[in-house]
Amino acid sequence: MEGTSSTRRKAMARQHKGEVMIAGEQLRLRLHDEKLIKDRRYHLRTYPNCFVAQELIDWLVSHKEAPDRATAVCLMQHLMDHDIIHHVCDKRSVLKDAKLLYRFRKDDGTFPFNTEVKIFMRGQQLFEHLIGEKDSILQLRQEHGVAYQRSFPGCQLIDWLLQNVEAESRRQALDLCRTLQENGIIQHVAKKHDFFDSGLLYQFCINFRRRRRLSELLNESEQHNEEVVISTQEDNHLESPFVLHKSQPQEGRIAFQLVGSSKDLKQVTSGHRGSLYSSQLHSAGFPPFVQLTSTSVICNPKSVLRRSYTCEELLAPGAPFMKKVLTVIGDDLAWGFVVRGMAPCYVQAVDPGSPAAAAGVKVRQFLCQVNGQCVLYLDYRTVSRLVMTGPCTVVLEVMEPLE
Incomplete structure (x- = not known):
């Protein structure tokens, strides 16, 4: 499992690097067309195929490739970090919004063809x-x-x-x-x-013909870093502690079931139910449950499954599962359940006082469909996104163990 996830993360990093290369090459060709790249003299020396950083920042902002100069500098620094551009004398590793000469490595033959x-x-x-x-x-x-x-x-x-x-x-x-x-x-x-x-x-994975907007590079970089963090946490979720901030119980507050450091389900007093399902899954495979204060309780978010199942096992004839169709009508706070798993997804936790609990959603149920769309082969992030971006009423087809 660790080797597979590590390979996937490396492939993601290489894919992002490829996207940077494509975006950089598309920018280089545009700058040549608009004559921002040309031979320039500086201190009695001619530097071929150069651009002035300050002029390029002006161009990026005026062509809406960046909302402001600071973002434009970040974009160009991203290209510099990936060996797409460099200072003409390689004396500077940080791009400055100034009258300094930079060059695309493809224009001077220094691009690393590794x-x-x-x-x-x-x-x-x-x-x-x-x-x-x-x-x-x-x-x-x-x-x-x-x-x-x-x-x-x-x-x-x-x-x-x-x-x-x-x-x-x-x-x-x-x-x-x-x-x-x-x-x-x-x-x-x-x-x-x-x-x-x-x-x-x-x-x-890559549509080489699609025109890239430079702003995508920073978004993809952030997304890639987040994916690596999530994937790493998921690889080690049996050992990774999950931190809950708990305040003193007050009247009207509810309890939420989750797996603690033992094998039994524990009741953890929570605050506002809405915060428990209004976010994507982050910390160790769970979404941020509650935004509370005071002391911390460390829990190990182990899977509620007694053993893991493959999609093929669930669909096999005679498999010990029963299909159900559940309609969850979200309230002002959302639905009230947490999904987990890389495919198939399953219900990890349910808020006892939520619409999900009222509709019959239970822990250990596997998700087959969401609003008519097959999700059996999708991971928890994709399934969560489908639920979060869909209508308030969610129709779930689930498979429940016969036990």
């Missing part, structure tokens, strides 16, 4: 070739009720690579595809499998 970059460029070349074909294998396909763009069966990509002499053998083609997956260029649609020469469905 193994990762070469793999990325190979992936881009394959994508352009595939997407440009009349009957491309990259199509909109559905799996388990979810549609995936630019997707293809693994065996079809292997066949295509051989037919177009991109590989000399099926083994070589398979190795190439696995390398592309490891570098975040392609992935299994549900992020559950390595690449196989089979009918499993994969897709290109």
Whole structure:
């Protein structure tokens, strides 16, 4: 499990680096077109293909690529940190909003064409070739009720690579595809499998033709960092403590069930029920439960499941589960349950006084559908997002253990 998650995090980091490369190259071409990049003289020396940082910051703000100068500087610093641009003399590692000369490394031949970059460029070349074909294998396909763009069966990509002499053998083609997956260029649609020469469905993670807005880079960087934190916490959730801030019980406050350091469910007095389900899952697989004060109670957020299940086990004929359809009508505070799991998702906790409890939502139920959409193969973040962004009334199809 740790190795798989570590590989996934590395692929995410490489995918983000690829997005930075694409955005940087698109910016470089635009700046050449608008003559911001040109030969410039400084202290009796001519520097070819340079831009002035201050002029570029002006341009980014005026073209609405950044809302203000500070953000524009952050964007350019991001490109500098990824070896896309540099000071002409490499004397400065921090970009300044000043009349200083900088240059794209592709314009002066200093861009680091290392193994990762070469793999990325190979992936881009394959994508352009595939997407440009009349009957491309990259199509909109559905799996388990979810549609995936630019997707293809693994065996079809292997066949295509051989037919177009991109590989000399099926083994070589398979190795190439696995390398592309490891570098975040392609992935299994549900992020559950390595690449196989089979009918499993994969897709290109990166749309190389889409025009990037520079502001996306910072958002993706923040999202990537958050994903790494969440993923790391989830890998170690059995050992990671969860901190609850608890105040003195007062009349009218409710209790919330969660798993503590022992195997039994504990009752923890909470404050305002609304805060418990109005957020995404963060700390060690749980959302922030309550915003309270006073002393801290450390609990280990172990899974309520007696053992883990795969989607195939749940769907197997004769499996000891019963399907139910539950309608949860949210109140002013929301719904009142917590989901967890990387697929299938299950109910980790339920607020006893919530609409979810009234509708029959119970811990250990697995989520099959949310408002008619299959979610069995989705992780808890995606399922939480579907619930949070959907209507107030949520229709859940769940599978409940027969015990």
